[in-house]
Each structure stands twice: as C-alpha cells, then as structure tokens.
Amino acid sequence: MPKIIDPDLLADSATDNGSTEVYINTSTKRIKLNVTGDLSNTGVQDTNGVTLKCLYSFLKEEWRLDPHSKNLAAYDFPMVPITDEAFELVAGWDFENATAEGLIRDAGWTVKNTAGLTIKMFAGIIGLGSIESDDQLYYQQVAAGASTNVLLTGQVNQAVQILSDPNGDGAYGDGYDRRGYFVLFAREDAQKYGKASLNDIGVTSMAAQAYRFPISTSSDAIKITTVDGDVSTLAPYTGMSITFYATPQAVTIGGTPYNFGIRIDGNSGTAEEIYEFVQWSLRQSSDIDAGAGTVTGKTADELLEFVGDTLKTKNAANPAGGGTGVWIINYLPADETRLVFKDNTLTERTYPYNAVIQINFGDNLKNDASAKYWVYFSTLPGAGNDFGETGALIVDDKDGVDMAGDVSGQSFIQKQFAYDTNTQGGRTAAQDAAITVVGIGLQTGQYVKATGTIQRTTSNSVSLVAALERNYANPV
Numbered sequence: 001m002p003k004i005i006d007p008d009l010l011a012d013s014a015t016d017n018g019s020t021e022v023y024i025n026t027s028t029k030r031i032k033l034n035v036t037g038d039l040s041n042t043g044v045q046d047t048n049g050v051t052l053k054c055l056y057s058f059l060k061e062e063w064r065l066d067p068h069s070k071n072l073a074a075y076d077f078p079m080v081p082i083t084d085e086a087f088e089l090v091a092g093w094d095f096e097n098a099t100a101e102g103l104i105r106d107a108g109w110t111v112k113n114t115a116g117l118t119i120k121m122f123a124g125i126i127g128l129g130s131i132e133s134d135d136q137l138y139y140q141q142v143a144a145g146a147s148t149n150v151l152l153t154g155q156v157n158q159a160v161q162i163l164s165d166p167n168g169d170g171a172y173g174d175g176y177d178r179r180g181y182f183v184l185f186a187r188e189d190a191q192k193y194g195k196a197s198l199n200d201i202g203v204t205s206m207a208a209q210a211y212r213f214p215i216s217t218s219s220d221a222i223k224i225t226t227v228d229g230d231v232s233t234l235a236p237y238t239g240m241s242i243t244f245y246a247t248p249q250a251v252t253i254g255g256t257p258y259n260f261g262i263r264i265d266g267n268s269g270t271a272e273e274i275y276e277f278v279q280w281s282l283r284q285s286s287d288i289d290a291g292a293g294t295v296t297g298k299t300a301d302e303l304l305e306f307v308g309d310t311l312k313t314k315n316a317a318n319p320a321g322g323g324t325g326v327w328i329i330n331y332l333p334a335d336e337t338r339l340v341f342k343d344n345t346l347t348e349r350t351y352p353y354n355a356v357i358q359i360n361f362g363d364n365l366k367n368d369a370s371a372k373y374w375v376y377f378s379t380l381p382g383a384g385n386d387f388g389e390t391g392a393l394i395v396d397d398k399d400g401v402d403m404a405g406d407v408s409g410q411s412f413i414q415k416q417f418a419y420d421t422n423t424q425g426g427r428t429a430a431q432d433a434a435i436t437v438v439g440i441g442l443q444t445g446q447y448v449k450a451t452g453t454i455q456r457t458t459s460n461s462v463s464l465v466a467a468l469e470r471n472y473a474n475p476v
Helices: 052-065 271-281 333-339
Strands: 022-025 029-034 078-082 086-089 108-112 118-128 136-141 147-149 155-162 181-188 194-197 210-214 240-253 257-268 305-306 310-313 326-331 339-342 354-361 370-378 402-406 412-418 433-440 448-454 460-464
Touching: 022 052, 052 078, 052 210, 108 257, 118 257, 118 333, 257 271, 271 305, 271 310, 310 326, 310 333, 326 333, 326 339, 333 354, 354 370, 354 433, 354 448, 433 460
Parallel strands: 086 108, 118 210, 257 326, 310 339, 354 460
Antiparallel strands: 022 029, 078 086, 108 118, 118 155, 136 147, 136 181, 181 194, 240 257, 305 310, 354 412, 370 402, 370 433, 433 448
16 A cells, blocks of 8 residues: 555544554543555555644544544644644653554654653654665664664654653653654665764754655675675685774885775685675674674664775774774785775875786696796996896895795795886886796796786786796605
8 A cells, every 4th residue: 555645545543443543542642553555654654654644634524523423522623733844742642552653754743741841852853865665774873872673664754763751851860762863774784884873964963853854875796796605604604704993003105104994804815805805794693893892783874885906995984983094904915006095084095006926836846846036127327236137136025025935836826016116127117027037947837038027007917837847856
C-alpha cells in the first residue's frame, strides 16, 4: 500500500479489535494504529505508513462526526498543529506504542502531559538521495554510542525519539536528551558509503519537526571484488589492522616528518585489498581498533576513498586522541605512487615518486642456490663509474640500499627507485636511468647480462634468462 495522505483511507473502530487502521481509546487517551486495511509497513518507508498531517485531519473528522458514539467532543482534542510537519499531542494524549510511532511519516511531534509539560519529542527523519530498496540504513544518537537500524530497508522516512522526560521537569536524569547529535549511515557491501549528520543540514539542536538528510550510495563493485567471508578469513586481509593512537605519530615522508593519528597496516596487500579490508571493517559492530582503545566499526568515520586509481586517506575522528590523520604502512611497494595520506593538519602528503623495477629470473638462475644479481648504472656523468669500469656504481633503492643480492629461488624481485631524488654519480634527478643488470649462478645458471631503462613508471622490468650451466665443476 502507498503512504496514506487521504484521511478517507483511515477508519476508527468501536472496540479495540484490530479491524481498522485507527483505534481511539478515550479511557486511556491513546491512539493506536493497526497494520490493516490501507495502512501497511512493508517495503520502503516512504511508500507506506501515514503522514501525521493526514492522521490529524482524520481525528478532526472523527471528533466532528463521532461515528461510534464515543462522545469524542467531551474530550480535549488530541493534537495541535504547528506546521504541516510539526505537531503536538496534548492534554495527556499519546500514541499507543512504538508500532504506532513507527508508522508516522513526514513529521515530528511533541507529547505533553495533562499539565502541559513536555515529556517526549520525536523528529521526523527523511532521507534524500539514491538508496537501494534492500539497503539497511542505521543511525547513531550519542557520540561513540550504539547504532540503531532504521525500521525498514530502503530510504528512510520515520520518526526517531529525541527527548524523554517522563515527569516533565526539564531535567533528563529520568530520561534523555538526544537533540544535539544525530548521524545517519548507509553502508552496504560493494557500495560506496553514505553518511549524513546534523552538521550537513546546518542544525545544532533538533526540534519536534521533520528533517531531510542528503544520503546516497552507489556501486563500488570496481574496487570491492572480494566477498565478506574471504576478507574475514583469508590472507592478506587477516593480517591487516587499524590502530587509533593516543598521541601523534611522526611519519617521515620525503625526508620530512608529519604527524598522524590513525594507522592502517596493509600486510603487503594491494591498494584495492587494503581498501576492501577497511570498508569491511567499517561495517562491523565490533571493536576494530588494534590498539588499546575501542572503536566500533560501523559508526567510525570513513578512512579511505578512491579517486580514480589513487587511494587517498581521509581525516577521521580518533577517540584515542592522537589526531585525525590517516596513513598506511606495509602496502605493496608498486602502489606507493598512487597513495595519498592526509595528516593531522588536514594536508595531503605524498612520497617522492618511486619508480618500480621488476627483475625477472629464468629457471636456471631461479633454481641455482648460489645465484646472485646486480643492477648497475650503464652511463653516468662522472668518469670511471659506468658499468664495465672500475668504479661502476650499483643502483640504490629508495632507501639507499644497493640493488644486489641473492636470487634465493625467486621468479622475480621488485625494487623501488627514488626517481625524483636519486643523484648517484652526479646524475640529474627526475630523469630516466639506463641500467645494466647482471646475474650469475654456479650449478645451473651461466653468467647473463641485460640492459634496460628505469622510467617514471611502476612497470619497468628486465629479464635475466641465463643459459644452462654445463661446464662448472668444483671437485671436493
């Protein structure tokens, strides 16, 4: 059934037998709503229930005609309209129960006791934007508090109680005051997350009226390809973690330290795998903080976003207190060039460009327990330091360590080159580097040499395919 806006689609019954959409109980001053006839609560919320304006109009007609001889005119009228989307239930009148409250659409209301004191307030929460019909939205009314599911799936349109004061004395020790905090979430697997708060609509304290929150989701299937069960049980995800620090953490990027408060450990995963893990974590109802504190995943701030293929961190609330900046460690080296970290000052930080070179080994080197490799500069500005000369320089990786070592049975080895800053042998930084790569084994791999160029890319590669060694001998 559609949302009821016409009072002609409502009816009251003479007795409380559930046969009609409404039952007016004059002895208890309660208005009961029944899911029957034209009143439904299935499907998306904005397509069912009844507007409070419509219910108000229906009650006026009942008081005027009194079709069941309840002597309604002898009782104070239950409702006072403030606007089309704000009403008061007065003179001790109230809804029968939470079922009735959950069927009201497009409005908020105040409940006043017989002394005219406010004992309850409800805000109408209406979502604006694209939400799939099976999405389960939820909300939070207390900072760092628990979350509550919206009653039905799909876009939200329901009332939420924001104040409870049973004795109406204006002190809330016997109830609560939640008018100053409200956050609405939309987080579903393989969808971009949606979130809306009072700040987004320019409100600091809610009143008993309707509020419209912009909240939408869209497909994230390009970046989210792993099912939840695999993220929770398989590597590299099981080795990933999120830590919220109590003090700022200095992280050196490009030779300069910057402060961050939240760390993501990627466990050598790709940027996409790290993103999948973090998004999965932010849908959990449990603690996701690997540190000493407690941070509930589904109400924590978002930490990451993809802009094209660039993975950027966001500033996020950190209950531990160490700052809002987010950085990532233990990511796949080849992904460093597409990572952007936002620090505690809300400033984006990026590493100097590190080109990636992959050295591939043929089987004869791979299978040789004694095999070694070296990466040399082919030509440099200085004298005597090119490959083939006495002072030939081995290319350093981004950490200043020689690109040389044991093959150790590997099919390939990846190294990062500080393309923007390397000035070995007087070379000019930020220019392509010609290299000569050599390898040699003993039992199975002959000496082999190959040339290449390190360009400003993460897809440089050189292959060392050594001939099979048939002549090496070292008798014991």
